[in-house]
Structure formats: structure tokens, C-alpha cells
Amino acid sequence: MSLTGLFVSFEGIDGAGKSSHISALADAFAAQGRQVVLTREPGGTPLAEKLRALLLGDAMDPLTEALLAFAGRRDHLVQVIEPALARGEVVLCDRFTDATFAYQGAGRGFDTAQLAQLERLVQTGVAPDPLQLREPDLTVWFDLPAEVAAERLSHARLPDRFEAQPLDFFRRVAQGYADRAAAAPQRFARIDANHPRTLVWQELQAVFEGRGWLPCAPGGDKDGA
Numbered sequence: 001m002s003l004t005g006l007f008v009s010f011e012g013i014d015g016a017g018k019s020s021h022i023s024a025l026a027d028a029f030a031a032q033g034r035q036v037v038l039t040r041e042p043g044g045t046p047l048a049e050k051l052r053a054l055l056l057g058d059a060m061d062p063l064t065e066a067l068l069a070f071a072g073r074r075d076h077l078v079q080v081i082e083p084a085l086a087r088g089e090v091v092l093c094d095r096f097t098d099a100t101f102a103y104q105g106a107g108r109g110f111d112t113a114q115l116a117q118l119e120r121l122v123q124t125g126v127a128p129d130p131l132q133l134r135e136p137d138l139t140v141w142f143d144l145p146a147e148v149a150a151e152r153l154s155h156a157r158l159p160d161r162f163e164a165q166p167l168d169f170f171r172r173v174a175q176g177y178a179d180r181a182a183a184a185p186q187r188f189a190r191i192d193a194n195h196p197r198t199l200v201w202q203e204l205q206a207v208f209e210g211r212g213w214l215p216c217a218p219g220g221d222k223d224g225a
């Protein structure tokens with residue numbers, strides 16, 4: 001039986017708690033016999049990882065940020081995402097294009113109409129139907145107030161160029177995600193990330209179980225974090 005590929009992205013402001021759960025989800029899909037590609041943006045290919053290092057480390061203007069993000073995305077789509085989907089695999093991607101709209105658009109103030117043009121340019125011509133705009137089948141949005149994320153990150157690690165931004169930047173980014181979710185409610189699933197890890201994992205499981213993509217967990221109390 002040939003399986004249909006599944007493309008899921010995970011979004012949220014820095015520190016929202018995505019990374020803690022994505023690999024547990026990969027395990028859950030693998031336990032169902034699915035091949036899983038666990039990947040991320042910026043990054044996901046050797047070339048795009050080099051662009052990631054520039055994006056996270058070097059000062060640049062918002063247009064340069066957006067161009068680097070989309071250049072890496074094109075390579076990622078061509079080299080990794082489309083081939084995996086064509087093989088019927090599950091692609092779990094830590095951030096995708098919504099991050100560019102949230103960070104470069106809402107956060108930096110870059111024109112979102114121009115971002116939409118770049119999105120069309122980069123995300124068409126790679127899927128089997130050349131006119132299809134490749135988007136995730138589902139985007140899981142970890143929604144967390146900027147203040148809570150900042151508090152979590154203050155205990156976590158040395159901040160990169162984005163994590164070092166002030167609270168107001170992350171308030172704008174969070175609003176950017178809320179706007180993207182409101183514009184595409186059928187693609188987005190909102191998770192209330194301001195909960196203990198176990199509860200967040202349960203919310204996440206419910207999203208995938210509700211779509212029939214994972215079987216219902218017995219008792220529904222697995223701690224995936």
C-alpha cells in the first residue's frame with residue numbers, strides 16, 4: 001500500500017517549548033511504521049545550515065534576512081522535503097514559512113506582501129504539480145506569552161541574535177503568528193504552551209489523534225517531553 005506524505009511544521013516564539021516535543025512525535029509516528037524526517041528551518045540541508053549560521057549570527061537588514069531564509073527554504077524543499085513527501089514519509093519541520101512572516105514580517109516590519117511574493121516564487125515548481133504552492137498540511141502553533149517565554153529562556157542558554165531581541169519584538173512576533181493562524185484556521189492547530197510539559201504533550205497528541213494520524217494513546221497520559 002502506498003502511503004501519502006505528511007508535512008507538519010511547528011511554530012512559536014523562541015522558548016515556546018516546541019523542541020521538547022517534536023522528537024517524541026517522531027517516535028510516535030515511527031512506532032506506527034512510518035518513515036519520519038525530522039528537520040528544521042533555518043537549516044535542514046548542508047547549504048541551508050550554513051545560511052542558518054549567518055542568519056542567527058550576523059547583523060543584516062530585514063530584506064537580507066528574508067532572502068537568506070527563503071534561499072535556505074528553497075534548497076530544503078528541493079533536497080529534502082519534496083523527495084520525502086514523494087516517498088510517502090512524514091516530514092516534521094521545526095519552523096517553516098510562518099516564521100518568516102512572524103519574525104521578518106511582524107517582528108522586523110518587513111512588507112508582508114513582498115514576503116508573499118517570495119513565498120510563491122520559492123514554494124512553487126517543486127511539488128509534482130508545478131503550480132502548487134507547497135505548504136504544510138498542518139502547522140502546530142505553540143502559543144505562549146512573550147513574558148513567559150523570556151522567563152523560560154533566561155534559565156536556558158546563551159541567546160542567539162533573535163533570542164537577544166527585546167520583549168516588544170517577541171510581542172510583535174507572537175501577534176504575527178496569531179494573524180497567520182487567523183488567516184488559515186484550517187491549516188493551524190493552536191496549542192496553549194503556557195501549561196506544564198505533560199499537558200502540552202497531551203494537547204499535541206489530541207491534535208494528531210483528532211486527525212486520525214496517530215492512534216489514541218491508552219489513558220492519554222504519555223509524557224513525551
Ligand SMILES: Nc1ncnc2c1ncn2[C@@H]1O[C@H](COP(=O)(O)OP(=O)(O)OP(=O)(O)O)[C@@H](O)[C@H]1O
Nearest residue numbers: 013014015016017018019020152156195196197200
Ligand atoms: N511546558 C513547559 N514549561 C516550562 N518550561 C518549559 C516547558 N517547555 C519547555 N520548557 C523549557 O523552556 C525552554 C525552551 O524550550 P524549547 O527549547 O523546547 O523551546 P523552543 O520552542 O524549541 O525554542 P526555540 O525555538 O528557541 O528553540 C527550555 O529550557 C525548556 O526546558
Ligand SMILES: Cc1cn([C@H]2C[C@H](O)[C@@H](COP(=O)(O)O)O2)c(=O)[nH]c1=O
Nearest residue numbers: 014041042069095096099100103162163
Ligand atoms: C525559519 C525562520 C526562523 N527565524 C528565526 C526564529 C528563531 O529565532 C531562529 C531559529 O532558532 P530555533 O532555535 O531553531 O528556533 O530563527 C527567522 O527569523 N526567520 C525564519 O524564516
